[in-house]
Amino acid sequence: MSMLKDPSVKYRPFPQINIPDRTWPSKVIEKAPRWLSTDLRDGNQSLIDPMGAEKKNRFFDLLVKVGLKEIEVGFPSAGATEYDFIRGLVDQGRVPDDVLIQVLTQAREDLIKTSFESLAGIHSAIVHVYNAVSPLWRNVVFGMEKPQVRGIAENAAKLLRDNAARFPQTKWQFEYSPETFSTAELDFSIECCEAVMNILQPTPENPIILNLPATVECATPNVYADQIEYFCRNLPNRESAVISLHTHNDRGTGVAAAELGLMAGADRVEGCLFGNGERTGNCCLVTVAMNMYTQGVSPGLDFSDIDEVIQTVEYCNQLPVPERHPYGGELVFTAFSGSHQDAIKKGFAAQEKRNDQLWAVPYLPIDPADLGRSYEAVIRVNSQSGKGGFAWVLEQDQGLKLPKKMQAHFSRHVQELADQLGRELVASDIWDVFQRVYHVNDPQHLQLVDYEEARAPDGTRVFAGKIGVDGQERSVSGRGNGLISSVVATLAEHFGVAISVKDYSEHALSAGSEAKAAAYIEAVGPDGQTVWGVGLDNDIATASVRAVLSAANALKPA
Numbered sequence: 001m002s003m004l005k006d007p008s009v010k011y012r013p014f015p016q017i018n019i020p021d022r023t024w025p026s027k028v029i030e031k032a033p034r035w036l037s038t039d040l041r042d043g044n045q046s047l048i049d050p051m052g053a054e055k056k057n058r059f060f061d062l063l064v065k066v067g068l069k070e071i072e073v074g075f076p077s078a079g080a081t082e083y084d085f086i087r088g089l090v091d092q093g094r095v096p097d098d099v100l101i102q103v104l105t106q107a108r109e110d111l112i113k114t115s116f117e118s119l120a121g122i123h124s125a126i127v128h129v130y131n132a133v134s135p136l137w138r139n140v141v142f143g144m145e146k147p148q149v150r151g152i153a154e155n156a157a158k159l160l161r162d163n164a165a166r167f168p169q170t171k172w173q174f175e176y177s178p179e180t181f182s183t184a185e186l187d188f189s190i191e192c193c194e195a196v197m198n199i200l201q202p203t204p205e206n207p208i209i210l211n212l213p214a215t216v217e218c219a220t221p222n223v224y225a226d227q228i229e230y231f232c233r234n235l236p237n238r239e240s241a242v243i244s245l246h247t248h249n250d251r252g253t254g255v256a257a258a259e260l261g262l263m264a265g266a267d268r269v270e271g272c273l274f275g276n277g278e279r280t281g282n283c284c285l286v287t288v289a290m291n292m293y294t295q296g297v298s299p300g301l302d303f304s305d306i307d308e309v310i311q312t313v314e315y316c317n318q319l320p321v322p323e324r325h326p327y328g329g330e331l332v333f334t335a336f337s338g339s340h341q342d343a344i345k346k347g348f349a350a351q352e353k354r355n356d357q358l359w360a361v362p363y364l365p366i367d368p369a370d371l372g373r374s375y376e377a378v379i380r381v382n383s384q385s386g387k388g389g390f391a392w393v394l395e396q397d398q399g400l401k402l403p404k405k406m407q408a409h410f411s412r413h414v415q416e417l418a419d420q421l422g423r424e425l426v427a428s429d430i431w432d433v434f435q436r437v438y439h440v441n442d443p444q445h446l447q448l449v450d451y452e453e454a455r456a457p458d459g460t461r462v463f464a465g466k467i468g469v470d471g472q473e474r475s476v477s478g479r480g481n482g483l484i485s486s487v488v489a490t491l492a493e494h495f496g497v498a499i500s501v502k503d504y505s506e507h508a509l510s511a512g513s514e515a516k517a518a519a520y521i522e523a524v525g526p527d528g529q530t531v532w533g534v535g536l537d538n539d540i541a542t543a544s545v546r547a548v549l550s551a552a553n554a555l556k557p558a
Contacts, residue, residue, distance in 0.1 A: 014218050014219035014220075014223060016223065016226070017186070017223060017226035017227055017230055019226050019229060019230060022225075022226060022229055023229065024225045024226075024228075024229050024260060024263040024264035024265070025222075025263075027263040027264075028263070028295075029259065029262050029263060029292060029295070029297060030297060031297065032289075032292060032297065032298060032299045032300040032301075033262055033266065033267055033268050033269045034069070034070060034242065034244075034267060034268040034269070035068055035069070035070065035268070035269055035285060035289075035299075035300070035301065036068075036070040036071070036072060036102065036244070036268060036269070036270040036271075037063050037068045037070070037071050037072065037270075037271070037272065037273065037285060038072045038246075038270050038271065038272055038277070038282060039059055039063065039071075039272045039273055039276065039313075040056055040059060040060060040063075040071065040072060040073050040074055041072040041073065041074050041075055041103075041104055042072070042272065042277050042278065042282060043272040043273075043276040043277055043282070043317065044056070044074070045075065045078075045278075046276065046277050046278045046279075046281075047276075047317055047318065047319070048318070049318060050081075051316055051317075052081065053081065053084070053085050053088070055315070055316040056073075056074075056085050056316075057085070057088075057094075058312060058315070058316060059312065059313075059316045060073065060089070060094070062309065062312045062313075063273075064096060064099060065302075066301050066302050066303060066309065067300055067301045067302050068099070068301070069098060069099055069100060070099070070100045070101075070102060070126065070268075071099065071100070071101050071102065072101075072102040072103070072104060072128070072270075073085070073086055073089060073101045073102065073103060074086050074103060074104075075103070075104050075105070076103050076105070076114055076115050076117075076118035076119075077105055077106075077110070077111040077114040077115060083114070083118050086101070086103065086118040086119065087118055089101065090118075090119060090120070090121050090122045091121070095122065095123070097123060100124055100125060100126055100173070101119070101122065101125050101126070102125065102126035102127070102128055102175065103115045103118060103119060103125070103126075103127060103128065104128045104129075104130070105127065105128070105129050106129070106130065106131070107129050107130065107131045107152050107153065107155065107156035107159075109159055112127070112129065112156065112159045112160065112163055113159075113163060115127055115163075116163040116164070116166065116167060119167075119170065120167055120170075121169070121170070122170055123170065123171065124170060124171035124172070124173070125170060125171075125172065125173070126172075126173045126174070126175050126209065127160060127163075127164075127172065127173075127174055127175070128174075128175035128176075128177065128209075128211070129156045129157075129159075129160060129174075129175070129176055129177075130176070130177035130178075130179045130211075131149065131152045131153055131156065131177075131178075131179060132149075132179040132180045132215075133149055133153075133178040133179065133180060133181070133184045133188060133189055133192055134180035134181075134183040134184035134185075135183075135184070135185070136180070136183065137179075137180050146188060146191075149192070150188075150191060150192050150195055153176065153178070153192045153193075153195055153196050154195050154196065154199060156176075156196075157174075157176070157195070157196040157199040157200050158199055160172075160174050160200065161199060161200055173206075173208075173209065174200055174202075174208050174209065175208070175209035175210075175211055175244070176193065176196045176208065176209070176210055176211070177210075177211040177212075177213055177246070178192045178193060178210075178212070179213060179215055180213070180215045180216075181212040181213050181214070181215070181227070182212075182213065182214040182215065182216070182217070182218060182219070182224060182227060183215070183216065183218055186227060186230050186231060186234075187234075189212070189231065190231060190234055190235055193210050193235060193241075194235070194236055194237075196208070197236075197237060197240065197241065202237070202240040202241065203240050204239045204240050207239075207240045207241055207242050208240065208241050208242070209241070209242045209244050209268065210235075210241045210242070210243055210244065211244040211245075211246050211268075211270065212227070212228060212231060212243065212244065212245060212246070212261075212266075213245075213246035213247070213248075214245075214246070214247045214248050214254075214257055215246075215248065216248060216250055216279075217247065217248045217249060217250035217251045217253065217254060217257065218250070218251075219251075220251070220253065221253045221256040221257035221259075221260045222260060224247070224257040224260065224261055225257070225260035225261055225263060225264040226264070228243065228245070228260075228261045228264035228265060228266050229264040229265055231243070232264065232265035232266075242267045242268055243265060243266040243267050243268065244266065244267065244268035244269070244270055245257075245258050245261040245262070245266045245268065245269050245270065245283070246270040246271070246282070246283070247261070247271070247282070247283040248277065248278070248279065248280065248281070248282060248283075249275060249277075249279075249280040249281045249282065249283070250279060250280050252280070254271075254275065254280075254281070254282065254283040254284070255275075255283055255284055255287045255288055255291070257283070258271070258283045258288055259288060259291065269283065269285070269288060270282070270283070271283035271284060271285045271288070272284070272285065273285055273286055273309065273313050274286055274310070274313055274321050274325060274328060275287070275325075276313075276317055276319065284325075284326070285301070286303060286306075286309075286326075286327055286328055287325075287326045287327060289301045289303070290303065290326070290327045290366065290371075293366070293370075294365050294366050303327070303371055304370070304371065304372055305371075305372040306327065306328050306371040306372055306373065307372060307373070308372075309328070310328050327366070327371065328371075333364060333368045333373060335363060335389070336389070336424075340362075340363050341389035341392060343362035343363060344361060344362055344363050344364065344392070345391065345392050346362070347360065347361035347362045347363075347364070348361060390407075390410070390411065390414045390425070390430050391407045393427050393430050394430060394431070394434065396427075397427040397430075397431065398431060398434075398509075399509035399516075399518070400434075400509070400518055400534075401507055401518070402520065403503070403505055403520050403522070405522065406520055406522070406532050406534075409530075409532050410433075410434065410437060410532075413433050413437050414430060414433055417429065417433055434534075438532065438533060438534045438550050438553075438554075439550055439553040439554075440534065440536065440550070442553070443468065443469075443470070443471060444469070444470055445469060445549075445553040446467055446468075446469050446491075446495065446549045446552055446553050447467065447468045447469065447546075447549065448465065448466075448467060448468075448542070448545055448546050448549055449465070449466035449467060449468050449473055450465055450466045451463060451464065451465025451466070451542075451545060452464050452465065453483055453486070453541075456479065460479050460480060460481060460486075461479065461480055461481065461482050461483055461485070461486045462477060462478075462479050462486060463477060463478050463479075463480070463483065463486035463487050463489075463490050463545075464476075464477040465477070465490075465545075467490075467494075467495075467549070474494065476490050476493075476494040477490060478490030478491070478492075478493055478494075483541060483544060483545065484501055484504065484521075484544055484545075484548055485501075487545050487548045487549070488500075488501060488548060491548070491549075491552050495552070497552045497555055498525070498526050499523040499524065499525055499531070499548075499551055499552055499555060500523060500524045501521055501522070501523050501548070501551075502522045502523055502524055502530070503521075503522040504519070504520070504521055504522075504544070504547075505519070505520045506518065506519040506520070506540055506543065506544065508540075509536075516536060516537065516538055517536070517537060517538070517539065517540040517543045518534065518535070518536055518543060519534070519535040519536075519540065519543040519544040519546070519547040520532070520533070520534055520535075520547060521533040521534075521535075521544075521547040521548055521550070521551045522551075523548075523551040523552075525554075525555045529555070531551045531554035531555060532550075532551060532554070533546075533547045533548060533549065533550030533551025533552070533553070533554070534546075534547055534550050535547030535548070535549070535550060
C-alpha cells in the first residue's frame with residue numbers, strides 16, 4: 001500500500017456552503033466566549049490510562065484556579081470511577097457557587113437517569129445529551145432514516161425535562177449536540193435542534209446550549225465558519241440558544257475553526273488545555289485564550305503561571321506538552337538563529353526606552369513574563385547563533401553588556417566551542433569561554449593584586465601597585481595623564497607590553513551599595529593587532545585597571 005497518485009479516485013473534496021453574503025470574514029473577536037473545559041471527560045476518555053480520582057480532583061482544582069466557570073466533569077454512566085468522582089464533588093461541596101459542572105450522556109433513558117442522579121444536590125449543573133445525525137452515521141452505523149434520528153433527539157429532550165423535574169432544588173441547564181454536525185446536512189441539524197427546543201422551551205433568560213461539533217475535522221476552517229453562520233441565521237428562536245463550538249484537530253486547524261466559528265456568531269468554546277483529546281485532539285483552550293490576549297481582549301482565564309499549568313496537565317494526562325506548542329511549549333519563546341536573536345535583543349532594548357506599556361518586540365507576539373516565563377530562555381546559543389545570542393546570555397546571566405565590536409571579537413570563540421561540542425551552549429559554557437578568552441581570574445596571566453593612585457606635583461597620575469603573574473607578585477609603578485595611561489606606562493616599563501588604548505566603556509552590573517562594575521578596553525598592539533580586555537570589580541576605577549591588564553594579556557603569552 002502507498003499513497004495514490006490520483007487521490008481523487010478515493011477521496012472527495014468537502015462541499016462548500018452557499019452563503020454569498022457571509023459576514024464572518026469582516027468580523028473580529030472583541031470579547032471572550034463562554035469557555036467549557038472537557039479535560040475531565042473528553043480528554044480523559046482519550047488517555048492511554050484514564051485518570052483516577054486523585055488526578056481528576058487535582059485537575060479540577062487547576063481548572064477552577066485558572067478561571068474556568070463551566071467544566072465537563074465526566075460521563076457518569078460510564079462506570080463507578082466517573083460516577084463516584086462526580087458524587088464526591090457534590091457531596092464534599094467542592095464546586096464553587098460560580099462554577100457550573102456538566103455531565104455528558106448518550107440519548108438513552110437509563111443513562112440519562114444515572115446522569116441526573118450523579119448530580120443530585122448540586123446548586124446548578126448542565127446535562128449534555130447527544131446523538132449523531134450525519135448521513136454516514138445514519139446509513140452505516142445506525143441504519144436509520146432522518147425521522148428516526150430526529151425521534152431519538154426528541155425522546156432525549158423529554159427525558160431531560162422529566163428527570164430535571166425530579167430534582168427541583170437544582171437549577172438545570174441543558175445542552176444538546178447534533179453529533180457529527182460538521183458532516184451533516186445543515187438543515188437537518190437545524191431540524192433536530194428545533195425539535196429539541198420545542199420540547200424544552202428555552203427562553204432568552206434560560207437558554208439551551210446547542211453544541212455544534214466538528215466531530216471529525218473534514219474541511220478547511222472557513223467551511224466550518226460558514227456552517228456556523230448558516231445555522232445561526234436559520235435557527236428559529238435563535239435568541240434562546242447559546243451556540244457552542246467543539247472542534248477537533250484532524251486537519252490541524254481546530255483552533256482556527258473555533259476562532260472563525262466565534263466570528264460567525266457562536267457564543268461558547270469547548271476544548272481541552274493544550275489540545276488533548278481523541279485522535280489529534282480537541283481545540284486548545286490555552287491557545288484560543290492567549291490569541292485573544294495578544295489582540296488586547298481579556299480571555300477571562302489566567303495563565304500567569306503557565307509552567308504550573310503544564311506541570312499539572314502533564315502529571316494528570318501522562319502526556320507531554322510538546323516543546324513547540326503555542327504559548328506553553330518549552331521552546332516557543334526561544335531563538336537560536338543569529339538574525340532572530342539580534343532582532344529580539346534590539347527589541348528588548350527599545351522596549352526599555354518606551355514611555356508606554358505597548359509590547360513591540362520582534363519574534364515575540366507576547367511578553368513571556370505575562371505567562372510567568374523569564375527572559376533567560378528567550379535566546380539560547382547553538383552553532384546557528386550569532387553574536388547577539390551569546391551577548392544576550394551574558395547580559396542575562398552575568399550582567400555584562402559587551403560593546404558591539406567586542407561581541408564580534410568574542411563570537412568566533414563561542415562559535416568554535418559550539419561546533420566542537422555539537423550541542424546547545426548553556427550560560428556556564430559561555431561564561432567559561434569568556435573567562436578563558438579575556439583571562440578573567442587567570443593566575444598564569446597578569447592579574448591585579450592591589451594598587452594606589454596618586455597625583456604628582458606636575459599634575460600627572462602615578463600608578464603604584466602589585467601585579468601577579470605565574471604565582472609571583474611584582475611591585476610596579478608608572479606615570480601617565482590619567483589612571484589608564486599610567487597603567488599602560490607601567491606595563492610597558494615592567495613587562496615589556498606596549499599597547500595603545502583605542503576605546504573605553506563602562507557600566508554598572510547592578511544597583512545598590514554592593515554594585516559591581518564592568519569596564520571594557522579596545523586596544524592596539526605594536527603590530528596593529530586589535531585586542532580586547534574586560535575588568536570586573538566593585539569599584540569602577542579598579543575595573544578599568546583590570547580591563548587594561550586583560551587587554552595586555554592578549555599580547556603577552558603565559
